[in-house]
Amino acid sequence: MSVETPVNETEWTIGRLLTWTSDYLASNGVEEARLASEVLLAHALECRRIDLYARSSEFADDAPLVRFRELVRRAASLEPIAYLVGSKEFFSLSFVVTGDVLIPRPETETLVEVVLDLCKQAGWAQPRILDVGTGSGCICVTLLKNLKNAVAVGTDVSRGALEIARGNAERHGVADRLTLVEADRLALPEDAAPADGFHVVVSNPPYVPKAEVETLPPTVRDYEPMAALCDGEDGLSFYRSLSAGALRILTPDGLMALEVGDDQAPAVIETVLNAGRWSHQATVKDRVVGQDRVIVFAPDGSTDV
Numbered sequence: 489m490s491v492e493t494p495v496n497e498t499e500w501t502i503g504r505l506l507t508w509t510s511d512y513l514a515s516n517g518v519e520e521a522r523l524a525s526e527v528l529l530a531h532a533l534e535c536r537r538i539d540l541y542a543r544s545s546e547f548a549d550d551a552p553l554v555r556f557r558e559l560v561r562r563a564a565s566l567e568p569i570a571y572l573v574g575s576k577e578f579f580s581l582s583f584v585v586t587g588d589v590l591i592p593r594p595e596t597e598t599l600v601e602v603v604l605d606l607c608k609q610a611g612w613a614q615p616r617i618l619d620v621g622t623g624s625g626c627i628c629v630t631l632l633k634n635l636k637n638a639v640a641v642g643t644d645v646s647r648g649a650l651e652i653a654r655g656n657a658e659r660h661g662v663a664d665r666l667t668l669v670e671a672d673r674l675a676l677p678e679d680a681a682p683a684d685g686f687h688v689v690v691s692n693p694p695y696v697p698k699a700e701v702e703t704l705p706p707t708v709r710d711y712e713p714m715a716a717l718c719d720g721e722d723g724l725s726f727y728r729s730l731s732a733g734a735l736r737i738l739t740p741d742g743l744m745a746l747e748v749g750d751d752q753a754p755a756v757i758e759t760v761l762n763a764g765r766w767s768h769q770a771t772v773k774d775r776v777v778g779q780d781r782v783i784v785f786a787p788d789g790s791t792d793v
């Protein structure tokens with residue numbers, strides 16, 4: 489199938505293509521190579537992944553085969569599969585992704601679940617949510633999709649990301665309840681912050697310490713936006729900014745739910761509690777890696793914020 493493989497293309501059934509590609513990608517260091525091969529072939533054939541099985545003994549046409557060969561070449565250089573096919577599933581919704589945005593991770597679904605539970609428990613009639621560093625919009629769009637009365641503001645420093653988030657909000661029918669603003673951390677324009685505050689501040693900030701960027705897998709480090717991965721400091725600077733500024737924009741019964749990196753939970757809890765006037769409400773593990781992944785804080789009720 490490769491440029492180097494002198495095989496007549498007409499011999500390539502869908503089943504054989506998958507077996508060959510899966511071995512080839514695995515030998516190039518692609519993780520979950522079988523799944524990657526299926527996703528790429530389904531994309532090239534413009535069919536669903538599940539349909540590949542029924543079509544296993546069919547021969548692929550030339551045009552999709554040419555498309556597939558190009559995708560496989562790029563995947564073998566460790567370009568993320570989600571960028572190659574232009575979308576990623578998150579919380580059972582499909583999100584458009586480009587190199588402008590971090591690819592939604594299954595671990596982040598835990599953050600969404602936690603916020604959904606908190607909103608249901610709190611019983612706010614119209615939850616007002618702020619998503620700091622929204623990227624593809626996967627967090628705020630999923631929350632809005634699942635909380636019919638909620639409204640949200642999503643911020644990002646990247647215009648490219650905001651455009652993608654806008655498209656995803658439209659795609660999932662929540663654009664009328666989402667305000668997207670170009671802003672760094674909590675530097676919101678006056679008119680973007682509701683007068684009575686937000687009920688929830690949620691964020692999956694860039695938390696990879698600068699010193700650890702080199703240890704990231706190449707598929708992450710070389711392709712995903714560095715500003716979405718790393719804060720350029722010790723990985724805790726967003727937690728410092730959020731704990732310093734979020735009390736001013738939260739309702740007294742509001743909550744702040746933050747994703748953290750592997751092994752970062754103790755440092756994040758310490759950072760936020762040191763900022764003062766916060767209480768630690770919960771720490772929740774994700775189901776993928778099994779690490780403490782989401783930390784929930786609330787204003788501790790002391791005055792003068």
Ligand code: GLN
Nearest residue numbers: 692693694695696716717
């Ligand atoms: N979880 C991402 C990774 O796999 C990092 C995302 C982030 O910094 N928020 O590297």
